Amino acid sequence: MANPSGNTGTFEELAMPLFARLYNFACWLTQNRAEAEDLVQETFMKALKGFSAFRQGTNFRAWIYRILRNTFLTSQSGLRASVSLDAEGDASPEPFTSETPESVLLARIESESIQAALKELPVNYREIILLCDLEEMSYQEISLAIGIPIGTVMSRLSRARKVMRILLGAKLQGVVE
Amino acid sequence: MSCDVHADILEAYVDESLPREELAGFEDHLHSCQSCAAEALARFQMKRASRAAAADLALSPEFSVRPEFRLRIEKSIQKSSRPRLNNTLLPWGAAAVVALFLIAISISLFTRHSARDQGIAELLDLHVATMASANPVDVISTDRHTVKPWFQGKLPFSFNLPELQDSPYKLIGGKLVYFKHNPGAQLLFELRKHELSVFIVQEQQGVMPSGTAVDASSDKGFSVESWAQGDLRYVVISDTGSADVHALGDLLRASASK
Numbered sequence: 001m002a003n004p005s006g007n008t009g010t011f012e013e014l015a016m017p018l019f020a021r022l023y024n025f026a027c028w029l030t031q032n033r034a035e036a037e038d039l040v041q042e043t044f045m046k047a048l049k050g051f052s053a054f055r056q057g058t059n060f061r062a063w064i065y066r067i068l069r070n071t072f073l074t075s076q077s078g079l080r081a082s083v084s085l086d087a088e089g090d091a092s093p094e095p096f097t098s099e100t101p102e103s104v105l106l107a108r109i110e111s112e113s114i115q116a117a118l119k120e121l122p123v124n125y126r127e128i129i130l131l132c133d134l135e136e137m138s139y140q141e142i143s144l145a146i147g148i149p150i151g152t153v154m155s156r157l158s159r160a161r162k163v164m165r166i167l168l169g170a171k172l173q174g175v176v177e
Numbered sequence: 178m179s180c181d182v183h184a185d186i187l188e189a190y191v192d193e194s195l196p197r198e199e200l201a202g203f204e205d206h207l208h209s210c211q212s213c214a215a216e217a218l219a220r221f222q223m224k225r226a227s228r229a230a231a232a233d234l235a236l237s238p239e240f241s242v243r244p245e246f247r248l249r250i251e252k253s254i255q256k257s258s259r260p261r262l263n264n265t266l267l268p269w270g271a272a273a274v275v276a277l278f279l280i281a282i283s284i285s286l287f288t289r290h291s292a293r294d295q296g297i298a299e300l301l302d303l304h305v306a307t308m309a310s311a312n313p314v315d316v317i318s319t320d321r322h323t324v325k326p327w328f329q330g331k332l333p334f335s336f337n338l339p340e341l342q343d344s345p346y347k348l349i350g351g352k353l354v355y356f357k358h359n360p361g362a363q364l365l366f367e368l369r370k371h372e373l374s375v376f377i378v379q380e381q382q383g384v385m386p387s388g389t390a391v392d393a394s395s396d397k398g399f400s401v402e403s404w405a406q407g408d409l410r411y412v413v414i415s416d417t418g419s420a421d422v423h424a425l426g427d428l429l430r431a432s433a434s435k
Contacts, residue, residue, distance in 0.1 A: 012254050019250065023242050024235040033239065034312045037246050042306055044250055048257050049302075074355050076315065114230035132192055133224050134231040139194045154185045161188065161223070 011051045014060045015044065021135065022068055028130055029072045031119060039075065043068040062137070062144035069127065069145065109168055117167040125160035132157055180212050187213065191220040249309070296357070297394070297401055297412070303354055303363065304374040304399070304414045313372075314350030314365050324351045324364065332360055334409060336377050339432035345369070346425055357381055366425060373415035373425055380410045391426065393419060402426045406433045 008014075022043065026036035047054075047064050054063055073079070118126055131137045131145060142157075143150045182203075189195040190203055207214045234240050307313045316327040321338035328335075331353050341348060349365040354376065361378035391404045400419040403412045404426070411429055413422045 012251075015254070016251065019247060020235065020242060024232070024240075027234055027240045028231065034310075036240070037243075038306070038310050038312070040246075041250060041253075041309060044254065045302060045306065048254060076353050109226070111226070111230040111233055114226055115234060118227070118231060129227060130231055133227045136228075139189070139192070154189060157192075158184045158188050161220075162184070164227075165223075 008056045011048055015047060015064060018061060018064060022064065025065070025127075025130060025135070026068060026072070028118070028126065029069075029123065035075075039068065039072055042071050046071065059141060059144055062141045065131070065135075065137075065145040066147065109172055113168065113171045117164055117171060120167055121160065121163060124156065125163055128153070128157050129160050129164065180210055182206065182210070182213055187217060187220060190217060191224055297396060297403070299356060300374075300376050300412050301396060301399060301401075301414060303356075303376070307352075307363065307365065307374060308372060313352075314363075315352040317350040319348050321348060324348060327351065328353070328362055332362060334379060336362065336409060337432040337435060338364070339428040341366075341428070344424075344428060346373075346428070368415075368417055368421055368425075371415055371417035371421070373413060373417065373422065375425070375429065376410075376412040376414070378410050378412075380405050380408055391423075393423065395419065404430070406430065409433075 019040075023036060023040050026039040026043075027033065030036045030039055043064065047067050050067070054060065118129065121129070128142065128146070131142045132139075137145065139150050139153045142153045146153070148156070186195065186199070186203060190200075195203060207217060235242065316324055318324050318327075321340070325336070325338050328351065338348070345368055347367045349367050349372070351362055351364045354361050354363045356376065356378045359379055359381065361376055364375040364377070366373040366375065391402060393400070393402045395401065399414055399416055400422040401412065401414050402419070402422045403410065405411070411426070411433070413426050413429070415422050
């Protein structure tokens with residue numbers, strides 16, 4: 001039986017259960033249906049071609065997400081999106097300052113506003129939030145999918161959510177005022 | 178009010194990724210620190226809201242997955258996965274001989290032409306992906322004076338396009354592609370309902386055979402012609418006949434030498 005997280009099986013058995021999620025992730029990255037379809041198609045072609053190099057028993061989901069992400073970053077829209085990325089150091093973590101009253105309100109904000117804020121995020125922040133919150137990947141899986149150390153996963157995720165809260169705070173203020 | 182707990186620890190707790198040895202200590206801290214407890218709750222809510230909002234995108238009419246797209250992917254996987262030889266119809270011994278023979282040929286061809294084949298295979302993939310795409314080109318125009326300037330500032334080189342007025346070929350448009358990590362141009366032409374891709378990339382050592390000689394071949398039913406002019410390599414790929422590919426190559430060679 002196909003088992004997408006079991007990491008053994010034929011390409012079709014491992015890949016097709018991930019199709020809808022990969023497509024959704026591609027939509028978030030490209031924000032364009034035609035580009036998302038092209039991205040998913042190219043990802044499947046590359047993954048199928050390189051499947052012999054995939055080691056059975058290792059993490060197939062992280063492997064194919066990595067192919068999709070790298071394909072996106074080398075595509076024209078990916079290059080456009082990554083132009084705006086800030087230089088990111090592996091900065092040491094900061095103590096958090098409590099934003100509780102605001103955060104509680106942010107949690108109640110409408111889905112459309114959260115989608116809009118996600119779309120506004122730089123692509124490296126958007127992807128890490130999606131991999132963690134939507135795909136429910138562990139830090140270890142994200143580290144494999146993006147190709148960065150776990151420490152960087154943690155600090156990037158923390159910064160991404162901080163920017164997300166700032167964007168949502170601005171939207172909330174716009175609603176309140 | 179603030180706490181000296183690092184944001185990363187809170188994030189890891191919310192993401193259920195806090196190491197087991199730190200988990201009990203942090204949960205004890207949450208019982209005694211109102212600020213951290215409220216923050217953790219807010220982040221749980223935020224995470225849940227983000228997940229729901231992100232999942233909603235795939236359900237929207239703008240982005241919902243088209244069944245025919247899924248079917249296309251399934252078919253292409255099944256087609257590519259299908260074994261070329263039905264070994265069950267062959268006796269095992271004969272199958273082994275055939276396999277050894279094919280391996281021997283493959284090794285021989287690989288050692289002779291591996292760089293060329295890998296380069297051509299990559300461009301063939303790009304051509305096939307373009308044919309299957311709903312948006313095959315980024316600049317759509319039959320006018321070479323529109324298509325060529327579109328590449329200005331996108332490529333570290335320039336190229337000439339032939340005048341096609343008196344030829345059966347029609348320019349469709351072009352797009353930026355990446356070949357061996359370098360930007361290049363893919364131009365799409367039409368001839369009697371067949372489409373021809375012309376790739377123009379910077380010549381790279383070890384990627385394609387060096388030299389200016391025209392190298393013609395066929396691969397999986399596609400006709401391919403490749404040559405170098407100046408510092409650029411041109412590769413024409415199409416499912417039309419090799420004579421048609423060669424004729425377009427002649428037009429390109431003539432315009433490049435002007």
